[in-house]
Amino acid sequence: MISVLVFIFIISAFLGFELISKVPSQLHTPLMSGSNAISGITIVGAIVAAGVAHGEFATALGFLAVIFAMINVVGGYLVTDRMLAMFRHKKKK
Amino acid sequence: MEWLYIIAAVLFVLGLKMLSSPDSARRGNVVSAVGMLLAMVATLLKGGISFTWIAAGIVIGSVIGALWAYRVKMTQMPEMVAIFNGFGGLASMLVGWAEYHMHRDAPTSTIVSIYLTVLIGGVTFTGSVLAFAKLAEIGVSGKPFMFRGQHIVNGLLLAGAVLFGVIFTLAPESSYAILILGVVLALVIGVFAVLPIGGADMPVVICLLNSYSGLAAAAAGFVLANNMLIVAGSLVGASGIILTEIMCKAMNRSLANVLFSGFGAAAGTLSRARAKGEAKSISPHDAYFALEAARSIVFVPGYGMAVAQAQHVVKELADHLEANSTEVKYAIHPVAGRMPGHMNVLLAEADVPYDQLVEMNAINPLMPTIDVALVIGANDVVNPAAREDKSSPIYGMPIINVDHAHTVFVLKRSMASGFAGIENPLFFKDNATMIFGDAKKTLQEIVSEFKAA
Numbered sequence: 358m359i360s361v362l363v364f365i366f367i368i369s370a371f372l373g374f375e376l377i378s379k380v381p382s383q384l385h386t387p388l389m390s391g392s393n394a395i396s397g398i399t400i401v402g403a404i405v406a407a408g409v410a411h412g413e414f415a416t417a418l419g420f421l422a423v424i425f426a427m428i429n430v431v432g433g434y435l436v437t438d439r440m441l442a443m444f445r446h447k448k449k450k
Numbered sequence: 451m452e453w454l455y456i457i458a459a460v461l462f463v464l465g466l467k468m469l470s471s472p473d474s475a476r477r478g479n480v481v482s483a484v485g486m487l488l489a490m491v492a493t494l495l496k497g498g499i500s501f502t503w504i505a506a507g508i509v510i511g512s513v514i515g516a517l518w519a520y521r522v523k524m525t526q527m528p529e530m531v532a533i534f535n536g537f538g539g540l541a542s543m544l545v546g547w548a549e550y551h552m553h554r555d556a557p558t559s560t561i562v563s564i565y566l567t568v569l570i571g572g573v574t575f576t577g578s579v580l581a582f583a584k585l586a587e588i589g590v591s592g593k594p595f596m597f598r599g600q601h602i603v604n605g606l607l608l609a610g611a612v613l614f615g616v617i618f619t620l621a622p623e624s625s626y627a628i629l630i631l632g633v634v635l636a637l638v639i640g641v642f643a644v645l646p647i648g649g650a651d652m653p654v655v656i657c658l659l660n661s662y663s664g665l666a667a668a669a670a671g672f673v674l675a676n677n678m679l680i681v682a683g684s685l686v687g688a689s690g691i692i693l694t695e696i697m698c699k700a701m702n703r704s705l706a707n708v709l710f711s712g713f714g715a716a717a718g719t720l721s722r723a724r725a726k727g728e729a730k731s732i733s734p735h736d737a738y739f740a741l742e743a744a745r746s747i748v749f750v751p752g753y754g755m756a757v758a759q760a761q762h763v764v765k766e767l768a769d770h771l772e773a774n775s776t777e778v779k780y781a782i783h784p785v786a787g788r789m790p791g792h793m794n795v796l797l798a799e800a801d802v803p804y805d806q807l808v809e810m811n812a813i814n815p816l817m818p819t820i821d822v823a824l825v826i827g828a829n830d831v832v833n834p835a836a837r838e839d840k841s842s843p844i845y846g847m848p849i850i851n852v853d854h855a856h857t858v859f860v861l862k863r864s865m866a867s868g869f870a871g872i873e874n875p876l877f878f879k880d881n882a883t884m885i886f887g888d889a890k891k892t893l894q895e896i897v898s899e900f901k902a903a
Contacts, residue, residue: 370684373686381470389657396535398683415552419507427508440527
């Protein structure tokens with residue numbers, strides 16, 4: 358099982374290198390805030406921790422994790438959208 | 451539900467792919483967000499989950515995140531990205547901790563993953579908070595902070611982290627206290643890692659912390675044996691590492707040098723004596739005549755433009771120049787500002803068309819044909835010492851060769867050296883002239899001259 362996970366990790370890291378090296382430098386700030394939002398994917402783990410009743414303490418940890426991951430996700434995607442909107446309607450020339 | 455995870459992972463990949471062009475980037479971001487939504491829905495539908503706390507957390511987090519995203523000024527983007535990296539790291543750390551709390555008897559591979567999640571997440575959290583504070587200058591200055599024996603302390607902290615990790619892995623069921631110590635250690639390491647790093651090196655640090663926040667999520671994926679977490683986390687990890695490398699290259703320094711040298715803390719005294727001659731300066735009024743007569747102008751913005759919030763008046767000046775049939779371009783150095791692409795975002799906010807933004811390597815061959823290069827709050831990225839002075843700390847760093855233009859105007863508050871404390875021989879060149887004062891005010895004065903004309 359663990360070898361499958363490592364395999365997936367390595368392959369997607371390579372995929373990431375390929376994808377990101379094609380992003381032009383002018384979009385690097387939105388890239389950072391957008392990938393930042395993606396790192397909020399840990400929300401999946403947070404939901405599990407906050408949801409499966411396994412004692413109050415675990416729920417509390419999960420609850421906090423949900424809040425922080427969600428700030429990351431929502432804030433990250435929205436601010437990226439705000440930035441990219443400014444880039445986009447530059448077509449007036 | 452595994453199928454939804456696969457779709458989500460594909461959407462993340464597609465979203466990042468669409469970021470490779472400004473035309474599709476905004477849709478790419480939406481695609482990525484839909485992926486995130488699917489991933490969350492898939493998790494909620496798994497069953498055996500009570501929604502009360504989850505719903506509360508989602509609402510609280512969403513409100514905070516949305517308010518933050520809409521209120522933040524574009525000049526504050528580096529701070530915001532920094533602190534959000536930290537939140538991602540913190541969330542992953544808490545997930546790892548909660549998982550251990552629930553399953554202390556997990557197999558060794560999971561236990562190792564838990565420790566790594568907590569460690570990386572914790573370092574990311576405090577490192578990011580400190581980076582945020584340094585960028586926003588809340589409570590701490592942006593200067594590098596060094597003390598005697600710093601490397602030894604860092605070495606001991608790392609050794610401690612490894613030691614606790616080994617103990618924790620060997621006897622996980624009786625090692626709750628060790629995990630807590632690991633958490634504390636991770637938080638301390640994060641602080642000590644960012645302390646010696648100064649403001650001008652922040653682009654590198656933010657990229658690196660960005661990478662860590664992804665790696666922490668990937669590590670949490672190993673804990674939960676969740677493929678999609680691993681895919682998403684490692685995409686972010688790779689992204690952060692690539693950006694880190696680009697930033698280091700743009701400064702001609704190794705990552706180790708950025709992280710450990712406290713660059714800018716000691717420099718400045720050495721080269722001070724070598725500055726020759728006297729810098730000329732003129733008033734905005736005189737600068738107006740030169741700009742009015744110029745056929746081609748390149749703006750070279752730096753962090754000072756962000757500090758002065760001068761991007762809008764830059765654009766206003768550019769409009770007047772273009773109306774005067776002057777060709778206007780903007781030269782962007784990769785490390786100008788406090789994060790990758792910082793200047794591009796600010797100029798985009800001011801409505802500058804992105805085809806006028808030219809990268810360093812594309813603008814340098816054109817420089818000899820440019821009438822006026824207008825340097826706004828940039829210093830080290832236009833310092834010819836990087837080309838000419840082998841003893842300069844920034845020797846070898848690729849720069850924008852503004853000194854090759856016919857005339858250079860440098861908008862600057864005073865003759866004080868830049869962040870890195872390095873004297874800038876540009877100011878003493880024959881074709882360079884200083885315009886002292888607040889960049890925004892200076893530009894406003896020039897604009898009003900254009901209006902009056």
